[in-house]
Structure formats: structure tokens, C-alpha cells
Amino acid sequence: MEHPSSRHVMAGVSESHDGMKPNPRKRFKKANKQDMTVEEMKEGVLSGSRLHLGKAITLIESENREHRVRGQELLTELLPHSGNSFRIGITGVPGAGKSTFIETFGEMLTGLGYRVAVLAIDPSSSLHGGSILGDKTRMESLARNPKAFIRPSPTAGTLGGVHKKTRETMLLCEAAGYDIILVETVGVGQSETLVRGMVDLFLLLVLTGAGDDLQGMKKGIMELADAIIVHKADAKNAVPAKRTVADYKQMVHFLQPATKGWKTTALAASSLERTGIKEIWELAQSFEETVKASGEWEHRRSTQTKDWYYAMITEQLHNRFFGDAEKRTQVKQVEQHVLDGRMTVAQAVESLFE
Ligand SMILES: Nc1nc2c(ncn2[C@@H]2O[C@H](COP(=O)(O)OP(=O)(O)O)[C@@H](O)[C@H]2O)c(=O)[nH]1
Numbered sequence: 001m002e003h004p005s006s007r008h009v010m011a012g013v014s015e016s017h018d019g020m021k022p023n024p025r026k027r028f029k030k031a032n033k034q035d036m037t038v039e040e041m042k043e044g045v046l047s048g049s050r051l052h053l054g055k056a057i058t059l060i061e062s063e064n065r066e067h068r069v070r071g072q073e074l075l076t077e078l079l080p081h082s083g084n085s086f087r088i089g090i091t092g093v094p095g096a097g098k099s100t101f102i103e104t105f106g107e108m109l110t111g112l113g114y115r116v117a118v119l120a121i122d123p124s125s126s127l128h129g130g131s132i133l134g135d136k137t138r139m140e141s142l143a144r145n146p147k148a149f150i151r152p153s154p155t156a157g158t159l160g161g162v163h164k165k166t167r168e169t170m171l172l173c174e175a176a177g178y179d180i181i182l183v184e185t186v187g188v189g190q191s192e193t194l195v196r197g198m199v200d201l202f203l204l205l206v207l208t209g210a211g212d213d214l215q216g217m218k219k220g221i222m223e224l225a226d227a228i229i230v231h232k233a234d235a236k237n238a239v240p241a242k243r244t245v246a247d248y249k250q251m252v253h254f255l256q257p258a259t260k261g262w263k264t265t266a267l268a269a270s271s272l273e274r275t276g277i278k279e280i281w282e283l284a285q286s287f288e289e290t291v292k293a294s295g296e297w298e299h300r301r302s303t304q305t306k307d308w309y310y311a312m313i314t315e316q317l318h319n320r321f322f323g324d325a326e327k328r329t330q331v332k333q334v335e336q337h338v339l340d341g342r343m344t345v346a347q348a349v350e351s352l353f354e
Pocket residue numbers: 092093094095096097098099100101134138231232233234269270271272273
């Protein structure tokens with residue numbers, strides 16, 4: 001990774017106010033956040049203003065049609081300024097220490113001069129808002145760090161929708177000059193696959209001593225990872241941690257590597273004792289160097305964009321179809337024909353698309 005430069009010069013945009021004169025007629029609106037023009041937002045984001053970035057994200061997250069249109073306009077304007085970051089995904093079971101790791105790792109990175117953005121995809125957060133609160137307290141010092149930007153998981157919408165928002169948020173953060181984007185996701189269900197599909201490097205956090213049930217570990221998730229971090233390897237855990245690392249190193253031999261030309265590896269770290277953290281960054285840099293040199297970096301990025309494009313088409317088709325009230329009625333009626341045995345499923349589906 002290139003050393004952080006002053007790629008984005010602060011244009012003196014104040015962080016403390018949005019530079020808008022109060023408009024008395026809009027006084028009754030809940031917030032003024034949508035009152036900025038696309039141009040103003042663009043300039044603000046490019047200047048590195050966290051306030052503008054926050055508002056831009058809120059705009060693209062909005063379900064409101066008019067906001068959506070403006071959000072996409074803004075994104076189009078910012079697209080040429082995106083793509084320059086190192087995107088790193090972090091997964092692991094709840095309690096594996098992902099947020100704590102991000103805090104320690106993020107602090108180290110900002111100490112080296114990088115600007116770091118932290119995003120999250122948490123499928124459980126739409127059910128109970130607890131995790132956001134948890135993460136904010138876990139990342140207390142990073143949250144106050146002027147070189148860091150933390151955005152909790154968007155809570156509204158389907159996993160596909162959350163995925164889209166996170167991806168777009170990532171692009172906005174890049175336009176705002178963040179050098180490294182860390183995306184935290186709970187390693188349950190589909191979300192880790194979605195995050196793998198939007199990052200360059202993917203880290204799996206596992207726990208010390210879990211070596212005993214290595215066999216029970218989902219092979220699938222290990223095949224997504226470029227490195228397995230045996231976490232909470234505090235000094236008092238050094239011996240079992242070392243054994244666990246060896247077990248995982250052994251194990252990954254038999255797995256499909258996640259990234260072509262890169263050998264998946266394992267290492268130990270403790271975020272509380274800040275050990276092994278520097279080594280993870282060294283590994284990440286070596287990954288970047290290797291994968292860029294082979295051309296796989298660029299290839300993966302364009303494959304990811306292409307996959308995203310097709311996924312969006314599928315989602316749009318789904319939404320248009322089921323979003324149409326008339327269609328929904330028709331679907332319900334035809335369902336009865338299927339249940340009564342008057343139509344085969346294939347005929348029924350065919351009839352719906354006629
Ligand atoms: N001993 C030890 N505990 C840790 C370490 N990192 C995190 N924890 C603890 O593990 C718990 C879960 O951490 P959290 O970061 O919220 O996990 P997440 O659910 O994966 O984001 C917290 O009580 C942390 O203090 C570590 O390196 N060593």
C-alpha cells in the first residue's frame with residue numbers, strides 16, 4: 001500500500017456545521033440533511049468533510065424515491081474518485097472479537113498515517129439494535145479518532161439491500177479519501193459471502209483452542225478467507241494459540257485458496273494485548289503486493305462489479321414483479337390452480353409471465 005499522501009486536500013470545509021443558511025420555510029422538516037444540492041455534497045465529500053460524507057451516506061441509504069435519484073446522481077459524480085482504497089473484510093462468530101480487533105488494527109493504521117473507514121453488515125442488527133451500541137463502545141477510541149470514520153450497519157431492508165448500501169457507502173468513503181476500508185460482518189449465513197464479494201482481502205477471526213473442533217468448522221467459510229487469525233491469543237494463551245495456528249495451517253492445505261496465487265495462512269493475535277497486529281498488516285501488504293502483481297487484484301474487482309450488476313438486475317426484477325399489486329393478486333390466484341392440480345408449476349409460472 002502506498003504511503004498515505006495528501007491525495008485529498010482539505011478545502012476548509014467546516015466539520016462543525018454544514019454551511020447552510022437556515023431556511024425558515026423548511027423549518028418543520030425533521031432534518032435539513034436532504035437540503036444540500038448534489039454539487040455541494042460532492043464538493044464536501046471530496047474535501048474530506050465527515051459531515052458531508054455522513055449526509056451523503058444517509059442519502060444513498062434512503063428508501064425515498066427522490067432521495068434515491070439524487071443519491072445515484074451523487075454517486076455517479078463521485079465514481080471517478082473511488083476505487084483507491086484497500087478493502088478488507090473481517091468475519092467471525094459473534095464474540096470472536098471483530099470489533100475489538102478493528103479498534104486496535106484501525107488505531108495502528110491511523111498511527112501510520114492512513115485514513116480508515118469502518119463499515120458493518122450485521123444481519124441481526126435489524127432485529128435488535130443492540131449490536132450497534134456494542135460496537136460503538138468497543139470502538140470508543142477509534143470513534144473519536146479524526147482519521148477514522150465509523151458507520152454502523154444500515155438497519156432497514158433485506159440483506160441484498162443492506163449489501164447494496166454498504167457497497168455504495170464504500171465508494172463514497174473512497175471518494176472522501178479513506179485509504180483503508182474495514183468491513184465487519186458476523187460469520188453466520190450469507191453475509192460473509194456478500195462481504196467477500198466486495199473486498200480485496202478477507203480475514204476470518206477464530207478462537208484459541210477451537211482446534212479441537214476444526215472438523216466441525218464450516219469448510220465453506222474457511223475457503224473464503226485469505227488469512228485465519230487465531231484471536232484472543234493473549235500471553236497466557238500462547239501455547240494453545242500456537243497449536244491452533246499450526247492446526248489451521250495444516251487444514252488450509254486441503255482447501256481451495258480464496259485468492260488465486262495467494263496461499264491462505266494462519267497467525268495468532270491479541271487485540272487486547274496488541275500482539276500480532278503489526279504482523280497482520282505486514283501480511284496484508286504482502287497480499288496486496290502479490291495479488292496486484294499477478295493481475296488478480298484488478299480482475300477480482302471487475303468481477304465483483306459485474307456480479308453486483310447482475311445481482312442488482314435480479315433484485316430489481318424481483319421487486320418489480322412482487323411490487324406490482326395486480327401481479328401479486330394474479331400470483332395468489334394461480335397458486336390455487338396449482339394446489340388444485342389444474343396446472344403444473346411450470347405452466348403456472350409460464351402463465352404469470354405471459
Ligand atoms: N482476552 C481477550 N479478549 C478479547 C480480545 N479481543 C476481544 N476480546 C473480548 O471479546 C468480547 C467480544 O468482543 P467483540 O469485539 O465485541 O466481538 P465481535 O462480536 O466479534 O465484534 C469482548 O468482551 C472483548 O473484550 C483479545 O484479544 N483477548
